[in-house]
Amino acid sequence: MTREIIHTPKAPEAIGTYSQAVKVGDVVYMSGQIPLVPETMTVIEGDFSTQVRQVFDNLTAVAEAAGGSLQDIVKLNIFLTDLSHFGTVNEIMADYFQQPYPARAAIGVASLPKGVPVEMDAIMHLGA
Numbered sequence: 001m002t003r004e005i006i007h008t009p010k011a012p013e014a015i016g017t018y019s020q021a022v023k024v025g026d027v028v029y030m031s032g033q034i035p036l037v038p039e040t041m042t043v044i045e046g047d048f049s050t051q052v053r054q055v056f057d058n059l060t061a062v063a064e065a066a067g068g069s070l071q072d073i074v075k076l077n078i079f080l081t082d083l084s085h086f087g088t089v090n091e092i093m094a095d096y097f098q099q100p101y102p103a104r105a106a107i108g109v110a111s112l113p114k115g116v117p118v119e120m121d122a123i124m125h126l127g128a
Contacts, residue, residue: 001025008065011058012036015113020062026127028066032079032119033058034112043114048085049092055120056096068126073102075123082117083108089118 006021006028014020014031021030035044035051036058044054056070063069078089086106093101102122112119 006062006066008061010038010061010065012038012041015041021066021124023066023126026125028063028068028072028124028126030059030062030066030073030122030124032121033062034114034116034119036114043116048117049088051116052089052092052118055118056092059120059122060096063122063124066124066126068124070096071098072124072126073097073122074125076102076104077121078104078106079109079112079119080106080117081109081112085117 001024004023005019006023008020011020011033018031021028033055035054036042037044037054038058044050060070063072080086080089083106
């Protein structure tokens with residue numbers, strides 16, 4: 001099976017030795033997204049909710065570049081520096097996803113790149 005590297009200018013550029021996503025067959029492995037504004041590569045200003053929405057917008061851009069949508073995500077990992085924000089993530093996620101929801105994990109971590117409070121990565125399946 002061949003690998004296809006997914007890239008879009010509508011999501012932040014990779015800031016390391018990785019790709020925004022890699023497609024293998026009908027499966028897309030999406031790298032972690034933090035609340036960076038793609039045009040400026042700076043962390044979006046605003047509260048935690050604003051940052052979570054930016055992460056979902058970045059994931060949306062990568063999903064679309066791969067030929068899918070957030071609804072095609074089968075596994076979502078959420079990394080939080082403060083697990084007390086999980087309820088907020090849950091509420092915002094309901095604006096971006098409809099049932100059936102993807103499998104999901106919420107993981108508390110000590111720190112994330114650029115000092116942000118949230119990062120998400122995902123696995124997407126494009127098959128029927």
